[in-house]
Amino acid sequence: xxxxxxxxxxxxxxxxxxxxxxxxxxxxxxxxxxxxxxxxxxxxxxxxxxxxxxxxxxxxxxxxxxxxxxxxxxxxxxxxxxxxxxxxxxxxxxxxxxxxxxxxxxxxxxxxxxxxxxxxxxxxxxxxxxxxxxxxxxxxxxxxxxxxxxxxxxxxxxxxxxxxxxxxxxxxxxxxxxxxxxxxxxxxxxxxxxxxxxxxxxxxxxxxxxxxxxxxxxxxxxxxxxxxxxxxxxxxxxxxxxxxxxxxxxxxxxxxxxxxxxxxxxxxxxxxxxxxxxxxxxxxxxxxxxxxxxxxxxxxxxxxxxxxxxxxxxxxxxxxxxxxxxxxxxxxxxxxxxxxxxxxxxxxxxxxxxxxxxxxxxxxxxxxxxxxxxxxxxxxxxxxx
Amino acid sequence: xxxxxxxxxxxxxxxxxxxxxxxxxxxxxxxxxxxxxxxxxxxxxxxxxxxxxxxxxxxxxxxxxxxxxxxxxxxxxxxxxxxxxxxxxxxxxxxxxxxxxxxxxxxxxxxxxxxxxxxxxxxxxxxxxxxxxxxxxxxxxxxxxxxxxxxxxxxxxxxxxxxxxxxxxxxxxxxxxxxxxxxxxxxxxxxxxxxxxxxxxxxxxxxxxxxxxxxxxxxxxxxxxxxxxxxxxxxxxxxxxxxxxxxxxxxxxxxxxxxxxxxxxxxxxxxxxxxxxxxxxxxxxxxxxxxxxxxxxxxxxxxxxxxxxxxxxxxxxxxxxxxxxxxxxxxxxxxxxxxxxxxxxxxxxxxxxxxxxxxxxxxxxxxxxxxxxxxxxxxxxxxxx
Numbered sequence: 216x217x218x219x220x221x222x223x224x225x226x227x228x229x230x231x232x233x234x235x236x237x238x239x240x241x242x243x244x245x246x247x248x249x250x251x252x253x254x255x256x257x258x259x260x261x262x263x264x265x266x267x268x269x270x271x272x273x274x275x276x277x278x279x280x281x282x283x284x285x286x287x288x289x290x291x292x293x294x295x296x297x298x299x300x301x302x303x304x305x306x307x308x309x310x311x312x313x314x315x316x317x318x319x320x321x322x323x324x325x326x327x328x329x330x331x332x333x334x335x336x337x338x339x340x341x342x343x344x345x346x347x348x349x350x351x352x353x354x355x356x357x358x359x360x361x362x363x364x365x366x367x368x369x370x371x372x373x374x375x376x377x378x379x380x381x382x383x384x385x386x387x388x389x390x391x392x393x394x395x396x397x398x399x400x401x402x403x404x405x406x407x408x409x410x411x412x413x414x415x416x417x418x419x420x421x422x423x424x425x426x427x428x429x430x431x432x433x434x435x436x437x438x439x440x441x442x443x444x445x446x447x448x449x450x451x452x453x454x455x456x457x458x459x460x461x462x463x464x465x466x467x468x469x470x471x472x473x474x475x476x477x478x479x480x481x482x483x484x485x486x487x488x489x490x491x492x493x494x495x496x497x498x499x500x501x502x503x504x505x506x507x508x509x510x511x512x513x514x515x516x517x518x519x520x521x522x523x524x525x526x527x528x529x530x531x532x533x534x535x536x537x538x539x540x541x542x543x544x545x546x547x548x549x550x551x552x553x554x555x556x557x558x559x560x561x562x563x564x565x566x567x568x569x570x571x572x573x574x575x576x577x578x579x580x581x582x583x584x585x586x587x588x589x590x591x592x593x594x595x596x597x598x599x600x
Numbered sequence: 601x602x603x604x605x606x607x608x609x610x611x612x613x614x615x616x617x618x619x620x621x622x623x624x625x626x627x628x629x630x631x632x633x634x635x636x637x638x639x640x641x642x643x644x645x646x647x648x649x650x651x652x653x654x655x656x657x658x659x660x661x662x663x664x665x666x667x668x669x670x671x672x673x674x675x676x677x678x679x680x681x682x683x684x685x686x687x688x689x690x691x692x693x694x695x696x697x698x699x700x701x702x703x704x705x706x707x708x709x710x711x712x713x714x715x716x717x718x719x720x721x722x723x724x725x726x727x728x729x730x731x732x733x734x735x736x737x738x739x740x741x742x743x744x745x746x747x748x749x750x751x752x753x754x755x756x757x758x759x760x761x762x763x764x765x766x767x768x769x770x771x772x773x774x775x776x777x778x779x780x781x782x783x784x785x786x787x788x789x790x791x792x793x794x795x796x797x798x799x800x801x802x803x804x805x806x807x808x809x810x811x812x813x814x815x816x817x818x819x820x821x822x823x824x825x826x827x828x829x830x831x832x833x834x835x836x837x838x839x840x841x842x843x844x845x846x847x848x849x850x851x852x853x854x855x856x857x858x859x860x861x862x863x864x865x866x867x868x869x870x871x872x873x874x875x876x877x878x879x880x881x882x883x884x885x886x887x888x889x890x891x892x893x894x895x896x897x898x899x900x901x902x903x904x905x906x907x908x909x910x911x912x913x914x915x916x917x918x919x920x921x922x923x924x925x926x927x928x929x930x931x932x933x934x935x936x937x938x939x940x941x942x943x944x945x946x947x948x949x950x951x952x953x954x955x956x957x958x959x960x961x962x963x964x965x966x967x968x969x970x971x972x973x974x975x976x977x978x979x980x981x982x983x984x985x
Contacts, residue, residue, distance in 0.1 A: 216701060216702045216703070262841075268661060268662075269661075276653060276654075276682075276684045276729035276730040276973070277653075277682075277683055277684035277686075277729070277730045277846065277972050277973050277976055277977060279682075279683065279843075279977075280683075280843040280844070280846055280972070280973065280976040280977050281846050281976075283843060284843065284845055284846065288843075289843065289844065289845060290842050290843055290844065290858075290859075290862060291842075291843060292690075292693070292841035292842055292843060292863075292977075292979070293683075293843050293977070294681050294682065294683045294687075294690040294694070294977070295681070295682040295683065296679050296680075296681060296682075297661075297662075297664075297679065297680040297681075297682050298662055298664065298665075298678075298679045298680065299661045299662035301662075302679075305677075305679040308677070309679070309694055309697075309698070312694075312697055312698040312701045312703060312704070313694070313697040313698075313701070315701035315702070315703060316601060316697045316698070316700035316701040316702075317601045317700070317701075318601070318697060318700060318839075318870075319697070344661035344662070345661040345662045454703075456647075456677035457675050457676075457677055458664075458665040458668060458669065458673075458674065458675055458676060458677060458678050459665070459674065459675065460669055460674060461662065461665055461666050461669065473675070474675075477675060478677075485703075587662050587665070588661070588662050588665065591662055591665040591666075592662060592664075592665050592677075592678070592679070594677070
């Protein structure tokens with residue numbers, strides 16, 4: 216089994232973008248290719264995995280072929296990987312396994328989403344569709360509503376306060392302000408977060424990620440091939456993934472995402488890394504409560520302590536590790552199927568020391584945590600240099 | 601790199617099914633599990649790849665988690681693979697690569713489609729969406745129309761007659777009449793085929809596959825694990841895949857699907873098998889012209905000879921090899937994303953000598969050929985015992 220490296224990674228600017236999906240994909244691909252130190256040519260790509268959730272709604276089937284054709288990769292085997300918001304986290308997993316097989320030397324991982332091309336009713340539909348349909352969506356529970364239930368239960372069980380939720384938003388917006396590709400590059404205050412209108416109580420506007428267009432591309436290679444491209448590959452040290460019941464009422468706990476627990480344990484085990492050794496983690500903060508749950512379920516703090524972890528700034532620069540230096544889904548934006556790949560882009564830049572104003576000092580070990588639905592699927596990768 | 605074996609395979613009855621997608625998936629899974637000779641339990645599955653094309657239209661996102669949960673596989677990492685009608689051919693490819701990596705010992709490959717749950721306008725949309733959208737679908741070209749262009753050009757270049765198209769339909773309906781899971785289990789005559797109404801000239805009703813619900817499941821395992829399950833594994837000897845321009849006007853030829861040529865060459869090369877050594881081939885006959893093109897592009901006969909190959913019954917029992925013993929997409933039915941997995945089910949049954957009334961005598965080597973769009977994607981597998 217070959218070791219697997221990330222040798223290049225790039226993302227489009229996230230936000231409300233007038234361009235089409237294939238243009239965003241091309242923007243991300245060009246940026247990813249430009250980060251490979253040497254010898255890279257598009258024709259070296261042998262396999263492509265592109266995550267996208269809502270693309271069926273955009274009236275294009277079979278889009279992976281279209282996207283790879285658009286960047287000059289006609290012929291390269293390509294497929295769309297769909298796992299709700301974890302689509303490109305699983306695309307990364309599949310590329311990792313393909314390279315590890317020894318049959319593939321260079322693979323492309325992509326993520327593309329054009330949420331603003333969907334009419335608002337469809338935006339709600341696609342988000343709700345990643346939860347349970349008969350018991351949640353069709354009963355009128357929005358996706359914000361699902362996470363509001365998790366937040367309410369966390370408050371009930373552990374005394375978590377709205378200030379902890381707000382602290383996550385404030386941190387991630389501060390990080391996003393240093394990310395030139397983020398949708399929101401503006402810091403916010405605790406007061407702003409705590410006085411923003413309710414979307415689904417207890418979640419307020421600043422507790423929720425937004426509607427985002429964007430794409431991200433990651434280039435992975437076998438160890439032998441990686442050495443041709445760079446002297447400083449970023450290794451995928453371990454990968455793990457899991458699923459869970461889709462409907463939250465089926466799960467044993469509302470304050471623990473078992474898929475995150477299982478996927479991260481597997482990734483840590485394969486990497487031989489403990490949570491305490493991480494320098495940074497890109498976690499799936501589609502809502503602020505999701506980051507609080509993630510810090511607990513990933514073992515960054517004890518169960519029930521995610522609220523104080525946030526309040527005490529243990530996930531900020533100078534803390535235990537930096538959680539979501541990119542700004543996270545909250546501030547960088549959350550183009551559904553592109554998020555997992557974008558997390559890997561941030562980890563790559565950080566581990567290569569190329570993260571500019573938001574560089575985590577001496578970053579050597581990073582984790583990427585990508586969730587689909589309200590925890591129905593999860594892919595975790597541990598990266599290192 | 602471990603060898604990869606198919607140790608179990610089963611499909612639901614294909615047709616217009618009142619059940620939901622997860623019930624069809626469960627039917628296929630139970631049948632697949634029942635074909636494993638010994639020691640199989642659901643909890644041994646470590647990874648799942650489920651192909652489905654139109655599922656977004658059914659208002660469920662993230663369905664792979666739902667389906668694996670429904671058959672008792674909560675926790676197993678699962679994703680939906682979407683590549684139009686080649687979705688589960690690529691799911692098989694991805695499972696093959698995952699097992700080959702050494703990280704996964706047992707993987708599930710599935711395909712699920714409920715076309716009859718989509719309103720007719722959406723059925724047309726989903727089929728058209730697998731071709732090119734701006735230049736084909738939105739310009740009014742139906743998917744039957746795309747293949748009618750290919751048929752017309754084949755007739756122009758090679759003198760192919762309507763009788764050759766009809767011969768494919770007659771053969772596949774005769775095969776389907778012996779398949780208890782086929783949608784159409786009724787033989788037809790040349791006269792019926794040649795007098796059926798035009799759908800898109802020169803393609804008549806019996807030149808076209810139908811609207812089908814169905815599911816199929818294939819269980820793959822590493823060599824070591826396969827030996828625990830059976831004394832007679834079916835090996836995936838070689839896999840290949842490719843993409844092409846989506847729009848037919850971009851391609852160098854209308855009478856050759858380059859993705860099929862490239863994917864099959866790769867699969868033959870890896871398997872060390874020549875086309876002449878095949879005992880049977882399940883090929884992607886979404887239209888009769890597609891089978892004629894496939895027999896040429898897969899190297900079963902020379903370019904331009906696909907018409908006479910059909911007329912001379914070289915693809916029937918007693919001929920060069922048996923093409924589509926299952927009845928093919930034409931008679932067995934074509935539930936889009938389930939077709940690739942169903943082709944592997946047929947090859948598995950044939951190579952295990954369990955194909956009953958349609959058994960190909962002494963079958964030792966088989967090929968599965970799954971196409972997405974009008975040739976935009978293709979996955980080919982060579983199987984052997």
